[in-house]
Amino acid sequence: MIELEYIDYVTLSPLRRLFYRLFQGIRHLPRRTADLAQRTGGRIRKRTVAFGRAAKSYGIIFRQGDVKTRLSYLVMGAGSFLRGQVAKGLIFLFLQAAFVVYMVTFGVGQLALLPTLGIATKKEIWNEKLQIYEYVQGDNSMLILLFSVVTIFIVFAFLGVYLANIRLAYRNQQAAGRGEHLPGIVRDIRNLFDKNLHVTFLSLPSLGIVMFTILPLIFMILIAFTNYDKSHQPPGNLFTWVGLENFRNIFWSNPTQSRTFVGIFQWTLVWAFFATFSNYILGMILALMINKKGIRFKKFWRTVFIVTIAVPQFVSLLLMSRMLADQGAMNVFLGYLGIGPVPFLTTALFARITVIVINIWVGIPYTMLITSGILMNIPADLYESARIDGAGVVKTFTHITLPYMIFVTTPYLITQFVGNINNFNVIYLLTGGGPLSLDYYQGGKTDLLVTWLYKLTVNNQDYNLASAIGIIIFLITASLSLLVYNLSGSSRKEESFQ
Amino acid sequence: MKSSRARSIAANSAIYVILSVMGILWLIPIAWLVLISFRAEPGAWTPYILPQSYTLDNYTRLFTDTQLFNYPRWFMNTLIVAIFTCLISTVMVLMTSYTLSRLRFKSRKGLLNLGLILGMFPGFMSMIAIYYILKAMGLSQSLLALIMVYSGASGLGYFIAKGFFDTIPKALDEAAIVDGANQNTIFWQIILPLSKPIVIYTVLTSFMAPWVDFIFVSVIMKDNYNNYTIALGLYQMLTRENIYRYFTQFCAGAVLIAIPITILFVIMQKYYVSGVTGGAVKG
Incomplete structure (x- = not known):
C-alpha cells in the first residue's frame, strides 16, 4: 500500500484512512522537509537580492537627485520642506533631532556597554571630608541589556523613517519635474482614513505588541545566553554573556x-x-x-x-x-x-x-x-x-x-x-x-x-x-x-x- | 419490536443514572464551596464534612474586617482594571482583526505569520521583563501598569474576531465604495453593526480576564496589598499563615465573584463555542 487510487481510498474505514494519511505523511516527510529547506533557501536568496537592489537604489537616487533631494540624506525633511510640504518637513526634522539627541545623550553609551553588560559594580567609598561611606552607582547589567534592546529598536525604526524620507524626497522631485502639485498634509491625513486605513488601525495595537510582547520576548531570549541567575543579581552583582552554557x-x-x-x-x-x-x-x-x-x-x-x-x-x-x-x-x-x-x-x-x-x-x-x-x-x-x-x-x-x-x-x-x-x-x-x-x-x-x-x-x-x-x-x-x-x-x- | 423498545428504555435509564451521578460529582465542589462560605467554625480542615453551625459572618466580615484583606477595595480595583482593559482591548482587537481580515496591504502576510509565531511563546516567559519595563516607566505596582499589561498586547488575540470578519462578504465593501464611502466609514457604519456577536464576545472575554488572572498581578504588584485584585487577594487568603482564619472568608469571597462570572459565561456560551471551534475544526 504505497499510494492508493482515490476510489480505493474512499472504501477504507475512517480509522484506516487516518492510518493511511499518517503513513503517507511520514513517507513524504523527507521530501517535504527538503522542499521546505529549498523554499526557505530560495526565499533568503530572494531577500538578499531584493535587499541589494534596494540598497543600490538609494545610491541611484543620490546620483540622480537634485540639491533638495541630496540634502535630504543629511537633513531629513529637506526634500519636503523646500518643496512646500512644510508640516511634513518639520515632522521629519523633529524626528531626526530627537533621534540624535537620544543617541548622543543615552543610546550610544548603552550600546557601548552591551558587549560586556557592564563591569563596574556598586561600591562603597570612604568620604574623608564627611566621615561617611558613600555609595558609587555601578553598572546594572539588566538595565544595560534592556535599554540596549530598546535602543536597537529605536535605531531600526529611525532607519525606516530615514529611508522613507529619502524616497519621499525623490518622489517629490519627480512629481515636481512633471509639474504636478504636491499633496499637502491634509491630503495625507485624509488618506489615513481611506487608502492607508491599515496604518491608522494597526499603529496603536502594534505599539502595544512591540512594547509588551516583542521587546520583553527579545530581552528574555537574550537572557537565555547570559548567567543572570540567583547569584548574579544586579546592581550588587553583574551578569555577562555565557553563550550556550545554559542549554548545555x-x-x-x-x-x-x-x-x-x-x-x-x-x-x-x-x-x-x-x-x-x-x-x-x-x-x-x-x-x-x-x-x-x-x-x-x-x-x-x-x-x-x-x-x-x-x-x-x-x-x-x-x-x-x-x-x-x-x-x-x-x-x-x-x-x-x-x-x-x-x-x-x-x-x-x-x-x-x-x-x-x-x-x-x-x-x-x-x-x-x-x-x-x-x-x-x-x-x-x-x-x-x-x-x-x-x-x-x-x-x-x-x-x-x-x-x-x-x-x-x-x-x-x-x-x-x-x-x-x-x-x-x-x-x-x-x-x-x-x-x-x-x-x-x-x-x-x-x-x-x-x-x-x-x-x-x-x-x-x-x-x-x-x-x-x-x-x-x-x-x-x-x-x-x-x-x-x-x-x-x-x-x-x-x-x-x- | 417489544424487546428493542425495552432495551432502549433500559439504555435511557442507565444514561439518566450515569448523568445524575456525574452531575452530582461535578457539582459537589461547588456545593461544598457555597456550604463552607456559610460555616461558622474557622479552619480549613475539620474532622467532619458538613458544617456544624451556619452564619453570614463570612460575608459581612469581607466588607467590615478590612485590616489585612481589603475585599471591597480589591473589588473596586478589579472593576476599574476590568472596565479599562475591556475598553482598550476591544478597540485594539477589533481594529487589528478587521485590518488583517479585510484590508489588503503589502506587509499583511508577514504580520499574520509574526502573530502566529509570537503566540507560541509561553505567555508569562516575559513577565519579568515586562515588570522591569514598567518599572523603568515609573509605573510598577500601580493599577495603570496592570491595565497596560492586560490590554497592551491584546491586538495579538485577533484570531477569533478575524475568523468572524473573514466570513462577511466582500461585496458589501465594494457596494459601499461605489456609494462613495471611505474605508473608515465602511468599518464603523457597515461592518461593525453586522458584527454584534463578535463584539459581545470580545467585550466579555476581555472584561473577565482581570477577574481570573493571578499570575501577572502577583508579579506586578508584589507586596502592594492595596492594589491587589480579587483573584490575587483571595489567593493570598490560602497561604499557610492565613488559611486557618480566612478559609471560610475565601469561600464567601469566591462565591461573590463566581456568581457574576457564571452568569456572564452562560450568556456568552454560544459565542464561545463558535469562537473556539471556528479555527480549530476543519469542515
Whole structure:
C-alpha cells in the first residue's frame, strides 16, 4: 500500500484512512522537509537580492537627485520642506533631532556597554571630608541589556523613517519635474482614513505588541545566553554573556538540572497525552449521552456541566487542592468508609493520577460544548448501517464515532495537546508542582515545563535557566503548531469565504 | 419490536443514572464551596464534612474586617482594571482583526505569520521583563501598569474576531465604495453593526480576564496589598499563615465573584463555542 487510487481510498474505514494519511505523511516527510529547506533557501536568496537592489537604489537616487533631494540624506525633511510640504518637513526634522539627541545623550553609551553588560559594580567609598561611606552607582547589567534592546529598536525604526524620507524626497522631485502639485498634509491625513486605513488601525495595537510582547520576548531570549541567575543579581552583582552554557547545563553538563529537565519533560508529555485524550473521549461520550434521542432535559444537563466551566479556575482548583489534602474533606469522607487517608497530592504517583482525574473534571464540559455540534453532523446512515449489521453501542462508538471525530477534529486535538503542555493553572493551583523531590532542581514530581519555568523565575530568580526553558517550550509548541497549520490548511482557505 | 423498545428504555435509564451521578460529582465542589462560605467554625480542615453551625459572618466580615484583606477595595480595583482593559482591548482587537481580515496591504502576510509565531511563546516567559519595563516607566505596582499589561498586547488575540470578519462578504465593501464611502466609514457604519456577536464576545472575554488572572498581578504588584485584585487577594487568603482564619472568608469571597462570572459565561456560551471551534475544526 504505497499510494492508493482515490476510489480505493474512499472504501477504507475512517480509522484506516487516518492510518493511511499518517503513513503517507511520514513517507513524504523527507521530501517535504527538503522542499521546505529549498523554499526557505530560495526565499533568503530572494531577500538578499531584493535587499541589494534596494540598497543600490538609494545610491541611484543620490546620483540622480537634485540639491533638495541630496540634502535630504543629511537633513531629513529637506526634500519636503523646500518643496512646500512644510508640516511634513518639520515632522521629519523633529524626528531626526530627537533621534540624535537620544543617541548622543543615552543610546550610544548603552550600546557601548552591551558587549560586556557592564563591569563596574556598586561600591562603597570612604568620604574623608564627611566621615561617611558613600555609595558609587555601578553598572546594572539588566538595565544595560534592556535599554540596549530598546535602543536597537529605536535605531531600526529611525532607519525606516530615514529611508522613507529619502524616497519621499525623490518622489517629490519627480512629481515636481512633471509639474504636478504636491499633496499637502491634509491630503495625507485624509488618506489615513481611506487608502492607508491599515496604518491608522494597526499603529496603536502594534505599539502595544512591540512594547509588551516583542521587546520583553527579545530581552528574555537574550537572557537565555547570559548567567543572570540567583547569584548574579544586579546592581550588587553583574551578569555577562555565557553563550550556550545554559542549554548545555540543561541537556547534559549539569547532572541535577538535566535530570530535572528530562524528568519534567517526560512527565509533561505523559500528562499532555493523558489529559488530552481522557478529556476528548470522555467529553465526547458525555455529549453523546446528553444528545441521545429520548433523553429529556437536555438543556438542564448541559447547564449543570457548563456551570463548572464558569466558576473561575483559581477558585475551583484551589478549593479542590484543599479538599484533597491529607486532612481534607475527601479523606474525612473516606475515613467514614473506613479507608485510611489517601495521599492524593503528597506522593508522586498519586499526585500524578489526581491531577489527571481532576483535569477530567475541569475539561470534560469544554469538550462536551465543542463536540456537541460536530457529533450531530455525523451522517445518520453510518449509524443506521452499523445497527443493521448488529453493532452494539461500544462497537459503534469505537468504529464509527471515534474515527470520524478524530478525522474531523485532528487540528483541535493538536491544539489541545499544545494547550495541555502549557497547562499552568491545573498543575500550579492543584499541587503547586509538588510533591517536591530532592532529585530535582527546584521542581516537583507533577511540575510541567511551564510551572517549572514559573517557579525558577518567581521563587528562584534563575532567569537564565527559565528563559532557556521558555525557548525549548517554544520550539516544541512551534513544531506542533506547524503541524496543525499544515493539516488544517486554514491559511489557504481564508479567502474562499469572501 | 417489544424487546428493542425495552432495551432502549433500559439504555435511557442507565444514561439518566450515569448523568445524575456525574452531575452530582461535578457539582459537589461547588456545593461544598457555597456550604463552607456559610460555616461558622474557622479552619480549613475539620474532622467532619458538613458544617456544624451556619452564619453570614463570612460575608459581612469581607466588607467590615478590612485590616489585612481589603475585599471591597480589591473589588473596586478589579472593576476599574476590568472596565479599562475591556475598553482598550476591544478597540485594539477589533481594529487589528478587521485590518488583517479585510484590508489588503503589502506587509499583511508577514504580520499574520509574526502573530502566529509570537503566540507560541509561553505567555508569562516575559513577565519579568515586562515588570522591569514598567518599572523603568515609573509605573510598577500601580493599577495603570496592570491595565497596560492586560490590554497592551491584546491586538495579538485577533484570531477569533478575524475568523468572524473573514466570513462577511466582500461585496458589501465594494457596494459601499461605489456609494462613495471611505474605508473608515465602511468599518464603523457597515461592518461593525453586522458584527454584534463578535463584539459581545470580545467585550466579555476581555472584561473577565482581570477577574481570573493571578499570575501577572502577583508579579506586578508584589507586596502592594492595596492594589491587589480579587483573584490575587483571595489567593493570598490560602497561604499557610492565613488559611486557618480566612478559609471560610475565601469561600464567601469566591462565591461573590463566581456568581457574576457564571452568569456572564452562560450568556456568552454560544459565542464561545463558535469562537473556539471556528479555527480549530476543519469542515
